[in-house]
Amino acid sequence: MSNNPLLERHTLPPFGAIQPDHVVPAIEQILDENRAAIDKLAEKAAQEPPTWESLAAPLEELNDRLSQAWSPVSHLNGTMNTPALREAYQTCLAKLSEYGTWLGQHEGLFRAYQTLKDSPAYNALDQAQRRSVDNTLRDFRLAGVDLPEDKKRRYGEIQARLSSLSNSFSNNVLDATQAWHKDVTDAAALDGLPESAMETLKANAEAKDVEGYRITLDFPSFYPVVTFAHDRELRREVYTAFVTRASDQGPNGGEFDNATNIEEILALRHELAQMLGFATYADFSLATKMAESPSQVLDFLTDLAKRAHPQAQEEFNELEAFAKETLGLEDLKPWDMGYASEKLRESRYAISQEQLRPYFPAPRVIDGLFSVTQRLYGVKFVEDEEAPRYHPDVRYYEIRESDIPIAGFYLDLYAREGKRGGAWMDECRVRRQRADGSLQLPVAYLTCNFTRPVGGKPALLTHDEVTTLFHEFGHGLHHMLTQQSVADISGINGVAWDAVELPSQFMENFCWEREGLDLIAAHVETGERLPDEMLDKLQAAKNFQSAMGMLRQIEFSLFDFRLHHELVAPKTSDVQSLLDEVRDQWSVVPRVDFNRFQNSFSHIFAGGYAAGYYSYKWAEVLSADAYSAFEEAGVFDADTGIRFRREILEQGGARDAAELFRAFRGRDPSVEPLLRHSGIRAA
Numbered sequence: 001m002s003n004n005p006l007l008e009r010h011t012l013p014p015f016g017a018i019q020p021d022h023v024v025p026a027i028e029q030i031l032d033e034n035r036a037a038i039d040k041l042a043e044k045a046a047q048e049p050p051t052w053e054s055l056a057a058p059l060e061e062l063n064d065r066l067s068q069a070w071s072p073v074s075h076l077n078g079t080m081n082t083p084a085l086r087e088a089y090q091t092c093l094a095k096l097s098e099y100g101t102w103l104g105q106h107e108g109l110f111r112a113y114q115t116l117k118d119s120p121a122y123n124a125l126d127q128a129q130r131r132s133v134d135n136t137l138r139d140f141r142l143a144g145v146d147l148p149e150d151k152k153r154r155y156g157e158i159q160a161r162l163s164s165l166s167n168s169f170s171n172n173v174l175d176a177t178q179a180w181h182k183d184v185t186d187a188a189a190l191d192g193l194p195e196s197a198m199e200t201l202k203a204n205a206e207a208k209d210v211e212g213y214r215i216t217l218d219f220p221s222f223y224p225v226v227t228f229a230h231d232r233e234l235r236r237e238v239y240t241a242f243v244t245r246a247s248d249q250g251p252n253g254g255e256f257d258n259a260t261n262i263e264e265i266l267a268l269r270h271e272l273a274q275m276l277g278f279a280t281y282a283d284f285s286l287a288t289k290m291a292e293s294p295s296q297v298l299d300f301l302t303d304l305a306k307r308a309h310p311q312a313q314e315e316f317n318e319l320e321a322f323a324k325e326t327l328g329l330e331d332l333k334p335w336d337m338g339y340a341s342e343k344l345r346e347s348r349y350a351i352s353q354e355q356l357r358p359y360f361p362a363p364r365v366i367d368g369l370f371s372v373t374q375r376l377y378g379v380k381f382v383e384d385e386e387a388p389r390y391h392p393d394v395r396y397y398e399i400r401e402s403d404i405p406i407a408g409f410y411l412d413l414y415a416r417e418g419k420r421g422g423a424w425m426d427e428c429r430v431r432r433q434r435a436d437g438s439l440q441l442p443v444a445y446l447t448c449n450f451t452r453p454v455g456g457k458p459a460l461l462t463h464d465e466v467t468t469l470f471h472e473f474g475h476g477l478h479h480m481l482t483q484q485s486v487a488d489i490s491g492i493n494g495v496a497w498d499a500v501e502l503p504s505q506f507m508e509n510f511c512w513e514r515e516g517l518d519l520i521a522a523h524v525e526t527g528e529r530l531p532d533e534m535l536d537k538l539q540a541a542k543n544f545q546s547a548m549g550m551l552r553q554i555e556f557s558l559f560d561f562r563l564h565h566e567l568v569a570p571k572t573s574d575v576q577s578l579l580d581e582v583r584d585q586w587s588v589v590p591r592v593d594f595n596r597f598q599n600s601f602s603h604i605f606a607g608g609y610a611a612g613y614y615s616y617k618w619a620e621v622l623s624a625d626a627y628s629a630f631e632e633a634g635v636f637d638a639d640t641g642i643r644f645r646r647e648i649l650e651q652g653g654a655r656d657a658a659e660l661f662r663a664f665r666g667r668d669p670s671v672e673p674l675l676r677h678s679g680i681r682a683a
Contacts, residue, residue: 006069012408012443013072013428015390023073023088030069031099034062042108050116052129056136059109060487061435070096071428072390075445080390081174081418090167097163101156104143113137128654132488135653142287144276151275158268158275165265169246170606172256173599174420176245177217179252182237185212189231194354197224199454207417217242218415219422220451227338228354232329239335240594247596258599259572265605267569282565285611290496290618290657294565297614301561304617304671305554305586308680311547316588319344319545334590345544351537357460359521359530362413362453365466368520369473372510375519376641377481377649379406391416393452399480407431407480408443413469414459415449422602423448423468425475425504430493433485442491444476460524463538467511474507475500483650494653497612501619502626502657503649509627509677512542515635543679550617550678551586557614558582560604564611622661624674629665 005017006026038059045055070092077089103109113136116122122130144155183205184190190198190213200220201213208214215221215238225238244250246258266281273284282294291297323329323340326347332340346352370381380400387396393414399407410428415421429443448469453459461469478500479491488494510516514535521530530538559582567574575598583591603609626644633640647664661669674680 006073009065009068012388012396013068013075015072015076015388018072018076020082020084020088023085024091026069027066027073027092027095030066031095034066034099035102037062038103038106038109042106042112045112045115046108049119049121050112051121052116052125055112055116056129056132057435060432064430064432064440064487067430071426075426075428076390078424079412079419079447081420086171090164093163093167094160097160098156101143101152101159104140105145105147105152105155107145110137110140110145113140128484128486128489131494131654132486135488135494138287142276142284147275155272155275158272162265162268162272165261165268166606169258169261169265170420170602172246172258172261173602173606176252176256176600177421178417179255180217180241180245182215182241183210183212184215187213189234190225190229192228192230193224194228194357196354196357196451196460197221197228200224200451203452203454217245219449220415223338226335227342229339232336232339235335235339236333243334243592243595243597245596245600247599249594249596258605262575262598262605263570263572266563266567266575269564269610270568280565282561282611285564288496289498289612289615291498291614294561297561297618298558298565300618301554301558301614305551305558307675308547308550308554309586309588311681312551312588315545315548322347332590334592334595337589341545345541349537349541349544351534351541353462353464356463356530356534356538358524359534360461360463360466361458361522361524362450362461363458364522364524365461365469365520366411368516369470371519372470372507372516373473373477375636377477377645378638378642379481384408405441407441409476409480410443410445412445412447413450414452416452419447419449421449423472425472425479427479427491430479430487431482431485431490432487439485442480442482444479446472446476448472458524463511466520467508470507470511471504474504477507478503478649478652481645481649482652484652484654489653491652496653496657497608498615498618499622499657499661501616502622502661505616505620505623506626506644509623509630510635512539513635546678547680548588550680551588553617555582555587556601557617558586559598560601560609560613561611563604621671621674622657622669624677625665625669626661627677628673 004022004026005014006022007029041055041058073089073092077085113133117133117137122133125133144152147155184201187198190201193201198213201215204214204216204221205212215225222238222242226235226242229235241251244253246256248254248257248259269281273279273281276284278284278287280294282297286293286297291300319340320332322344323332323336327340327343329336329340342352374380378401382398382400384396384398387408389396389410391412393412393416395411397409397411398405399409424447426445426447427442428445429440431442432440434440448465450461450465451459475492478495482491484490492500511520517530517535522528559579562582563570563575563578567578579598604613609615626648629644630637630640643664648660651660658668
């Protein structure tokens with residue numbers, strides 16, 4: 001295909017020119033050209049001693065060319081999903097999986113890297129280059145380069161199938177989310193919903209040319225209904241639709257069911273792990289993480305659960321008593337939890353997310369985010385309105401230091417049809433030194449699903465949404481402030497997965513401090529800062545039901561880890577039984593038999609968190625302890641900010657995460673700051 005934009009080099013993706021029919025031809029051509037070039041690299045290395053310049057640098061160029069073509073396609077599939085794009089994306093997944101397996105099992109390339117590692121040239125490499133070589137050799141072994149031919153073939157089949165199954169899982173969740181809606185013509189039926197939510201539901205209806213209000217399962221629509229609607233039956237109906245997505249239960253039961261995807265994914269992961277010499281997929285997962293063994297992870301989670309459980313039980317008992325005495329709810333059901341909790345929070349702290357919204361207009365929050373970052377790390381932000389964009393809502397910003405651009409990012413804040421739910425950071429370009437010696441600057445995608453602005457007014461964010469934005473931006477800073485110029489260990493690349501949440505969770509802290517909030521929050525009409533009284537209430541309410549919240553995360557983490565450590569080729573009933581067992585042991589909240597949470601647990605079945613969901617809590621220990629250094633020195637202490645940037649953000653995957661943490665903190669991490677920040681009394 002002539003003039004295919006995916007085959008051309010661009011500083012930023014030419015979104016306006018990319019069409020679905022460009023995707024497959026471009027990816028096929030790049031994969032064919034890469035294969036031929038890699039075979040030549042391996043042949044050359046067999047004839048003369050390989051060096052970084054003759055082996056690793058050209059391979060990095062090839063990898064980057066493929067990444068530059070695939071990154072915008074993958075991003076558009078998640079943010080501007082259409083049937084044609086989805087089909088092209090799906091077609092390429094199998095080709096990319098096959099290529100990845102071929103590359104990971106390329107014996108000639110593996111021998112070339114091993115020769116480089118064993119040669120004097122290795123000792124002459126800098127630390128980043130040595131780390132890259134070591135990681136590459138590790139990844140060859142994890143890709144089955146040592147396996148006999150029949151096992152290699154099977155490995156490739158498994159990887160291709162897993163790639164397809166994960167995509168199918170993700171599509172089912174998106175389709176199930178978009179398949180259900182409820183139209184309401186009488187505003188009285190939505191009594192209790194705040195004005196902002198009513199505007200969102202009205203805008204949903206208008207977008208579809210229907211009267212009244214439309215409730216969907218997108219988070220900005222679902223959440224206010226189950227949190228604020230006085231109508232208990234409405235809460236039950238919406239809750240039921242949400243927790244049965246992509247399952248055999250609920251209003252669309254059986255239509256997008258992920259049960260067989262889950263069974264097959266788990267069976268194939270176990271087979272893959274055993275083929276590579278690991279007892280379970282959990283053991284395989286830990287080969288690239290900080291944690292050293294499954295028992296260490298399970299002990300860590302169980303210890304936290306034991307500390308949180310007594311307090312969580314107290315929190316639930318309080319909620320149950322309040323619901324009975326004040327709300328007349330004799331028997332607390334799951335669809336009452338958000339509603340009763342919000343009412344208790346309001347009665348105890350006289351504060352709600354809705355009362356806070358006027359203080360967090362999106363433009364002010366963005367400016368505040370930039371100001372916080374500038375004070376911490378000395379960088380500035382400049383919007384580039386000429387940059388190619390894929391939707392009118394999207395903004396593009398440069399990060400500058402001493403007026404010189406050092407990075408850039410796309411900011412895509414609002415929920416819309418065809419965009420998958422949740423919030424995430426992904427890489428558009430990675431920082432690396434090109435073959436011609438020039439520096440490629442890092443570029444990130446930062447994606448959220450907040451309530452859209454309605455009626456010409458700015459979007460007003462909840463405080464929860466503000467912390468979500470800061471969280472994802474922390475990932476973005478890890479990617480963008482890196483000083484590494486080897487792609488494999490640049491930004492978040494090469495970082496142990498259970499440490500990758502450290503910079504993101506760290507950034508959330510600034511949403512709770514007066515110094516940070518004065519930069520972030522200003523009333524949408526008056527411009528006044530968040531009043532002391534509201535801040536006091538916000539901080540007092542910070543750890544409202546925090547033990548229940550911690551147990552919920554531990555429940556997900558234990559379910560995920562035990563699922564990948566204990567079950568071999570499980571049936572759907574085994575998966576459900578394990579989840580029930582974990583909940584019976586640790587959960588304090590009511591549940592219903594039709595809840596199929598696992599069927600939309602995209603983090604572990606369609607994301608990178610399989611046998612790794614514990615990473616959120618593991619990294620939270622690191623982030624809370626890292627932030628305690630700022631508490632000791634001053635929230636915006638310049639020296640501490642520079643040290644955090646130098647020892648953590650700039651390092652990428654150049655050194656072990658534990659070593660980097662010690663370099664910043666001067667000691668091993670302690671769990672105490674996390675317990676203190678979470679208001680968990682030591683059990």
